[in-house]
Amino acid sequence: MIWLIPIIPLAGSLIVGLIGRRMPRTLATVIACGTPSLSLLLSVMAFVRLLQMPAEGRLLRSSIGSWIASGDFSVSFGFLFDPLSAIMALVVCGVGLLIHIYSIGYMAEDRDYHRFFALLNLFLAEMLVLVLADNYLLLFVGWEGVGLCSYLLIGFWFERPAAASAGTKAFLVNRIGDGAMVVGLIWMILLFGSVDFQTVLTDAPTVLVYGSVTASLLTLLLFIGATGKSAQLPLYVWLPDAMEGPTPVSALIHAATMVTAGIYLVARSAPLFQLAPVSLEIVAWVGGLTALYAASIALVQTDIKRIIAYSTISQLGYMFLGLGVGAYAAGIFHLMTHAFFKALLFLSAGSVIHALAGEQDIRKMGGLRQFLRVTAGSFLVGALANAGIAPFAGFWSKDEILAAVYASGHGPLWVIGALTAAGTGLYMFRLYFLAFEGKSRLDAHMLSHLHEAPWSMRLPLVLLALGSATVGFVGVPPGSGLLQRFLGPVFPASAHEATAEPTSEVVLAVAVLAMAVGGIVMAYRYYLLDPQRSEALAARYPALYRTFFHKYWVDELYETAVVRPTVTSARTLSELFDARIVDGSVNGIAALAARAGSLLRRLQTGQVPTYILSILVGAVVLLGYLAFSG
Amino acid sequence: MTATVPLNAYLILSAALFVIGVAGVLIRRNVLVIFMAIELMLNAVNLTFVAFARFLHSMDGQIIVLFVMAVAAAEVAIGLAIIIALHRNKESMNVDEINLLKG
Numbered sequence A: 001m002i003w004l005i006p007i008i009p010l011a012g013s014l015i016v017g018l019i020g021r022r023m024p025r026t027l028a029t030v031i032a033c034g035t036p037s038l039s040l041l042l043s044v045m046a047f048v049r050l051l052q053m054p055a056e057g058r059l060l061r062s063s064i065g066s067w068i069a070s071g072d073f074s075v076s077f078g079f080l081f082d083p084l085s086a087i088m089a090l091v092v093c094g095v096g097l098l099i100h101i102y103s104i105g106y107m108a109e110d111r112d113y114h115r116f117f118a119l120l121n122l123f124l125a126e127m128l129v130l131v132l133a134d135n136y137l138l139l140f141v142g143w144e145g146v147g148l149c150s151y152l153l154i155g156f157w158f159e160r161p162a163a164a165s166a167g168t169k170a171f172l173v174n175r176i177g178d179g180a181m182v183v184g185l186i187w188m189i190l191l192f193g194s195v196d197f198q199t200v201l202t203d204a205p206t207v208l209v210y211g212s213v214t215a216s217l218l219t220l221l222l223f224i225g226a227t228g229k230s231a232q233l234p235l236y237v238w239l240p241d242a243m244e245g246p247t248p249v250s251a252l253i254h255a256a257t258m259v260t261a262g263i264y265l266v267a268r269s270a271p272l273f274q275l276a277p278v279s280l281e282i283v284a285w286v287g288g289l290t291a292l293y294a295a296s297i298a299l300v301q302t303d304i305k306r307i308i309a310y311s312t313i314s315q316l317g318y319m320f321l322g323l324g325v326g327a328y329a330a331g332i333f334h335l336m337t338h339a340f341f342k343a344l345l346f347l348s349a350g351s352v353i354h355a356l357a358g359e360q361d362i363r364k365m366g367g368l369r370q371f372l373r374v375t376a377g378s379f380l381v382g383a384l385a386n387a388g389i390a391p392f393a394g395f396w397s398k399d400e401i402l403a404a405v406y407a408s409g410h411g412p413l414w415v416i417g418a419l420t421a422a423g424t425g426l427y428m429f430r431l432y433f434l435a436f437e438g439k440s441r442l443d444a445h446m447l448s449h450l451h452e453a454p455w456s457m458r459l460p461l462v463l464l465a466l467g468s469a470t471v472g473f474v475g476v477p478p479g480s481g482l483l484q485r486f487l488g489p490v491f492p493a494s495a496h497e498a499t500a501e502p503t504s505e506v507v508l509a510v511a512v513l514a515m516a517v518g519g520i521v522m523a524y525r526y527y528l529l530d531p532q533r534s535e536a537l538a539a540r541y542p543a544l545y546r547t548f549f550h551k552y553w554v555d556e557l558y559e560t561a562v563v564r565p566t567v568t569s570a571r572t573l574s575e576l577f578d579a580r581i582v583d584g585s586v587n588g589i590a591a592l593a594a595r596a597g598s599l600l601r602r603l604q605t606g607q608v609p610t611y612i613l614s615i616l617v618g619a620v621v622l623l624g625y626l627a628f629s630g
Numbered sequence B: 001m002t003a004t005v006p007l008n009a010y011l012i013l014s015a016a017l018f019v020i021g022v023a024g025v026l027i028r029r030n031v032l033v034i035f036m037a038i039e040l041m042l043n044a045v046n047l048t049f050v051a052f053a054r055f056l057h058s059m060d061g062q063i064i065v066l067f068v069m070a071v072a073a074a075e076v077a078i079g080l081a082i083i084i085a086l087h088r089n090k091e092s093m094n095v096d097e098i099n100l101l102k103g
Helices: A004-022 A025-052 A083-106 A113-132 A136-154 A161-192 A197-207 A213-229 A238-244 A247-256 A258-268 A277-298 A304-324 A328-355 A373-387 A393-407 A411-436 A444-449 A455-475 A482-490 A495-499 A502-529 A531-540 A542-549 A551-603 A608-629 B007-027 B031-056 B060-090
Strands: A060-070 A073-081
Touching: A004 A025, A004 A113, A025 A060, A025 A083, A025 A113, A060 A136, A073 A083, A073 A113, A073 A136, A083 A113, A083 A247, A083 A258, A083 A328, A083 A455, A083 A482, A113 A136, A113 A247, A113 A258, A136 A161, A136 A213, A136 A238, A136 A247, A136 A258, A161 A197, A161 A213, A161 A238, A213 A258, A213 A277, A238 A247, A238 A304, A247 A258, A247 A304, A247 A328, A258 A304, A258 A328, A277 A304, A277 A411, A277 A551, A304 A328, A304 A393, A304 A411, A328 A373, A328 A393, A328 A455, A328 A482, A373 A393, A373 A411, A373 A455, A373 A502, A393 A411, A393 A455, A393 A502, A411 A502, A455 A482, A502 A531, A531 A542, A542 A551, A608 B007, B007 B031, B031 B060
Parallel strands: none
Antiparallel strands: A060 A073
């Protein structure tokens, strides 16, 4: 029955998308929200069956037929449900369902209500294909499918040029990563003769030599694909712009699910990465640097959704950092907790934007807590979880990643991670204090219209807040919690997680916690107690501030280094090659025929005597030839 | 009737008639005259056929002449109809002014 999990939302998408407009809106809504519920139910049932199996052999498979059969090479439409897929499917369906419910209220007044839900369902189906596929090729189908849905949903309000171009940007940047991934997949087929997870991952140690160049390049190609989808350096640029989409989309796609596809890919390919220490080192460093880099940008942004977007990039960096040091379970743990609190943050932000009729600039907010109590409360929980404050979810998972980083001997990376934790506390609470606390900076007209969101939006907030507060406990105690024991058999045995000494781990956790609290205290002093101080700080380090504010000028760099040369060369080619050579040759042949025709038409005088004369001359010449030729 | 007219005499006569016809077609500008010149050319050919038939003791030539005369009669009917139509439309019999098919 595993294959039903992705098929049901796909059917829902088709029904709502094709005939949704002709049915009552309530029915369409029920279908749109019913399909993720059914998928969630099936996932839970499969999960329960998994739990009843012995720990080492937890695996459910089902196939709905053969897809490609070519000689020795075959690919099936096969689905696989093991602990890793189970966690992913539960997160995708669970958070997805809550976001569907939230969207009922958020999108109620949008005229493309049906299109929105059809796309959300389609996205969910593709994401489930991605996480449940039992081979790389089917995974790639889901991979591209979520990319497509992302494009369609970012550009959902396509009348706005910014949304349309943000969608295109996401699509194009993802293409770069996907291109590398396709090369990797083809190479994998050449090496292994198969794309099936079990075959590839079991054969990996015999086919690939530990530390060989082949292993490193193959895993790096997969990792480049992952950096595109999971918004890591240097392919992260699409994610902040993706905030042009409706907020539920930002929550569902760009926080909780789609961007985690890269993490899932690397975690799923763990046996391959385990053979390529160089690749793992690169994964860890890319993750760590991205975490710090994105956090530094988030410090100075003013758009509520963009801050959370950069926070997402930063947290994804943490996950890659965990994967890179071999703490795969910790990475997936953080993925899971992050899905809860990031969806919560985005949905709370959406509630704020909804209440303020589209205002997203935190400098114009302030004091919202008195008006939006549920939203403010849930945002605070999300912020605490994101900042990694005990006992909220983010603390446990982040702590486990950083403990693994330290235990694996990556001192500098641990420092980067701890600095990022401080930055996270600072930017999260800068956002919270500026938006929800202090004096209101709203104008009177806006104040009179402030209203809390409808129940369909409040319910997911409360549920996600509960999740964000408690879901971290499945990973307690660190390293041997429920989740780690559940996921353990999926991943290759990794030395690092076991060797961390309990005492040093507590010291490290307290140190990181202190950093995060320090960040929060700093945010409190600079943004709530005395707002002038933050401006003074910005004025004291203008170069640093401008660098952060302009996002290290990376967009501008890509614009000059990649986009503009591409556009210029394309234009040159179109003007020179296409217009001159292609069009020129076609037009030239036509002109030649026309010229020949205009010359020949002079023969057609219309005067009978001329014709007769030419007949006569012809006859004479012919006769003369016959007479004298022999 | 012992002294027969030699074949060459017939052929020279018909060649002369044919050339006169061709010259008429080429030189004259009146459509009706051109038409008559064409008839002259046809009959010059007929004369050749008959002469050969007589000298070769074969009936083939005479049969073909009958065919040519039948075709010529049909041609006269159509040709005259065209000339009348032309006259009505162009108010002219001058072949130089008739160039509707000019490309």
